[in-house]
Amino acid sequence: MLKTLQRIVEEVGSAASMSDALAILVANIRTALKVNVCSVYLVMPGSEHLVLMATEGLNATAVGKVRLSFEEGLVGLVAQRAEPVNLDDAPQHARYRYFPETGEQRYHAFLGVPIIHQRRVLGVLVVQKRARRGFGESAVAFLSTLAVQVAVAIRQAELSGEIQRLLRGELPTDLIIRGLGGSPGVAIGTARVVYAQADLEKVPDRSADDIEEEIAAFEHAVEDVREELAQIRQRMVRALPAEEQTLFDAYAMMLDSDHLIGGTVQRIEEGAWAPTALRDTVRKYARTFEEMDDAYLRERAADIRDLGRRILSQLLAQERGETPYRENTVLIGDDVSASQLAEVPPECLIGVVSARGSSSSHVAILARALGIPAVMGAENLPVGRLDGREVIVDGYGGRLFVQPGRQVRREFTRLAREERELARDLSGLASKPAITLDGVTLPIYVNSGLLADVEPALKSGAEGVGLYRTEFPYMVRDRFPSEEEQIPTYRQMLQAFHPRPVTLRTLDIGGDKPLAYFPVREDNPFLGWRGIRITLDHPELFLTQTRAMLRASDGLDNLRILFPMISNVAEVDEANELLTRARDELLEEGASIGVPQRGVMIEVPSAVYLAEALARRVDYLSVGTNDLVQYLLAVDRNNTRVASLYHPLHPAVLQALQQACEGAHRAGKPIYVCGEMAGDPAAVILLLGMGYDALSVSVAGLTRVKWVIRSFTRVRARALFEEALRLEDPLHVRELLDDALIEAGLGGLVRPGKR
Known part of the structure; x- marks a missing residue:
């Protein structure tokens, strides 16, 4: 059943249109469950009405004609309750409604399950039998599981179909x-x-610029795969018995098949780009095998897909030149x-x-x-x-x-x-200081990861770099960069902003920042081996990078070093010891290196409670709100299913930020915010009111943040923060701050729709 489920979901997801997707769905379910009828009803957008959209077993002429509200019939009952309905004899139920055009009077057993996506009922799947005997638990489980899995595929097929209708001029709306x-x-x-590029299903629809060139490229790729398979077979002669080597004969036959090769060439001749033509042909060819009764032949669908991927790899490896942007x-x-x-x-x-x-x-x-x-x-x-x-x-x-x-x-x-x-109006603020109306100065630094940010940042009036993400130089290489390779990048950044401070964060890989040449595979990477945990476990990486940073700062003395993902004081002590060791080594080698300021990122909840103790060990603290919010709210910020729960203005987040700020100040140390909250005009009011000492934002948001600071007093910001703390809903906090921005004449910073 699991394989059947997977196959149905894949076929529905790869359908070219909504009608194709639904036809595939009902046909497969009817066969899998051995029922007399399978139908699917979809909810009309913006209403509580269902329409019969596809059926196997009822009269085909009823499709598109049978319509009912959530208050009508058994199908409406399923949608209304948003849960399965399983009946022995449907016509005896009080909610049963008979539609003469369907011809369903012959069927008694009824099972309907809702199709739900993101809390919204998209439709209802129905199966029916002539017998007066309800469906067993396995059928209910199968159909319910399938409804959950095809919900996204149906929505995607719906959008694909709408796009095709748009292109044909059949949709008047956007x-x-x-x-x-x-x-x-x-x-x-x-x-x-x-x-x-290794995924055949991800190949986009694209037209061929030169049909003859596309055919030649495809045929060349097929020949390359044929040679590749011959070499593999030759290597396996001694390792495999003769009967197992026939697998390669099957592959060779498929490569000579007119279905795969001829079908792809035909699609190219119709105007498709070779990878698109290959994708469509492999889908069709594989589906033919998957529908066969013979188990052995059904398994050949996987071989066809493997061949398709091999041909695609050869196609994309050819020096054909990517279309310029x-x-x-x-x-x-x-x-x-x-x-x-x-x-x-x-x-x-x-x-x-x-x-x-x-x-x-x-x-x-x-x-x-x-x-x-x-x-x-x-x-x-x-x-x-x-x-x-x-x-x-x-x-x-x-x-x-x-x-x-x-x-x-x-x-x-x-x-x-x-x-x-x-943007043009705010450009005049670049040369002006970030001072509140009551005379409080709040330096604004810039977040960066690219040397290309330097000139725009300086033009925007950045007072330094509050966070330089050192991961990008690592991500664009196929190995760890050496000490000598890192120095020029850091030196350029330090020189460009001299004498203003530049904060270089030590390597923060793991989580959502993997390195292809240093894979970290974990079930829960955000709570796993990442940030300072990796570099402390690999002191050679930490020492190489910090030596490069220190050497790059020679004669400039504007270097700050920031430790990420700190969760306890022992990690700070160890990082400080390694940094001191790196500097001592350089001094022994004859270098003249000053002592850089050291900082700790507050992005783990435990660090909030340890803020005072951490601050006593370093020169400053810097709050990374992106990770702090996701850890506090237990919301993976890259997971779209829960992204709506990610609220930087959540009351718990505001209380944590206040506690971290107070802890740093008790230790007599400054505390900054370098996360995305620092670039949110509404959140800036709260950070100003809490008493934060500086902000670090993206280049694009720098003048906007400066405009906010120059338009409020800290006293007013403090009052708004205290009012926000009394609110229990982050959306209400957002409304409070948006209204304050509009009242201050900063409506241009409020999201469209609120202005």
Whole structure:
């Protein structure tokens, strides 16, 4: 049953349209459960009405005609209760309603289960039998499990179908795909899909520029795979008995098959890019085998997919040249990575949309650093259908508009113009200090991970670097960088901002920042081996990096070093000892290195309670709100299913921030915020009111934060913070602060819709 479930979900998910998906679904369920009828009813958008959308067993003419409310019939009862209904003799139930056009009077046993996605009932799956005997527990479990798994696939198929209808001019309205706002702003441009190149299912729809060239490339890839398989067989001659070697004969036959090769060539001739043509042909060919009765032949579907992946790898390995990025590119993918984002020329990139991730994932942080809008967690995103389409990215509302209409395009063009005008108006603040109306100075530093941030940061009036993420130089290599390789990067950053302080964070890998050449595979990586835990377990990494940092600071003396993921005082003591050792080694080698300021990141709940003890061991504390919020609220910030629970303005978060601030000040040490909260205009009011000593934000948000600070007194900010502490709902806290921004004349910083 498990294999059957997986197969049905895969087939539904790969369907080209909603009608195809539903037809596949009901046909497979009817066969798997050996029932007389299987039907699926879907809820009409924005209503509580169900429509029969597909059936196997009832009259086909009833599809699209049978409609009922949640108050009508047994199907309506399932949707209304949002739970299964299992009956021996359905016509005897008080809620039974007979639809003559269906021909269902012959059926008695009834089982209906709801299809629910993100708390919303999408539809109802129904199976029926002639016998007056209800369905067993195994059937109920199977159908319920399947309904849960196909909910996302149905939603994705629905969107794919809507996109195809858009392209045919059948939809008069704009298609909106919802996610989470990852980086504020709006962008109007052309979608460019990026994907994991080893995954055949992730290949996007793309047209062939040159059909003959695509066919030649495909045929060349097939020959390469044929040679590869011959070499593998040769190596396995002695290891495998003769009967097992026939596997390679089967592969060779498939490579000669007109279904696989001829079918792919035919799709290319119809205008498809070779990888797209291969993807579609493998899907069709594999499905044919999966529907066979013979178990041996059904297993051959896996061989076909393996061959498809091998051919795809050879196709993509050819020196064919990637299509250059156009101006106004919006990068779209299932799971866009920071490295994929960095590959796009900055002058071409205007937005990013990812089916996975949240506003606190690294690609969103990088998008904010680059000043481009981002939508994250659009998990129903039909990525393969979007390549080359005109799109609008709404980073405020977390929305993606596909093929926008004239009115929507006009509205977002106006909003983009207002954004540019606001940025231009605020540019005059770059040379002015961040001083409150009652004379309190609050330095604003910049968060960075790229040398390209230097010039924009200086132009925006950054008073130093509050957080330099040293992971990026590690992520773009295929091995750990040496001490000599790291020095130029750190030196450039320190020199560019001299004499202003530059905070270099020690290596913070693990969690959502893996290195391909240093894989850390764990069941729960965010609570596992990451940050300072890795570098203390590998002192050679810590010493190499800190030596490079210290050598880079020679003669500049503006270096600050920050330790991430600290959860106890012993880790700070050990890190301090290693840093002292690195400096002593350099002094013995004849270098003249000053003593850098040392800091601890407060991003683990235990560190909040230890703030005073930690502060006594270092020169300053820096709060990383991104991780602190997720740990306090037990919400994985990259998990779209719970991302709506990630609230930086949650009352528990505010109390933790207050406690950390008070602990640092009791020890007589300054405390900063370098997390994303420092760039949120509403949150800045609270941080000012709590008494934080400095903020570190992305380049794009620097002048906006300065505008907030220069528009409030600390006394007023303190009063708002105390009022916020009395509120129990983070949304109410947001409303309070948005109203305060508007009242202060800063409505331009409030998200559209609230202004």
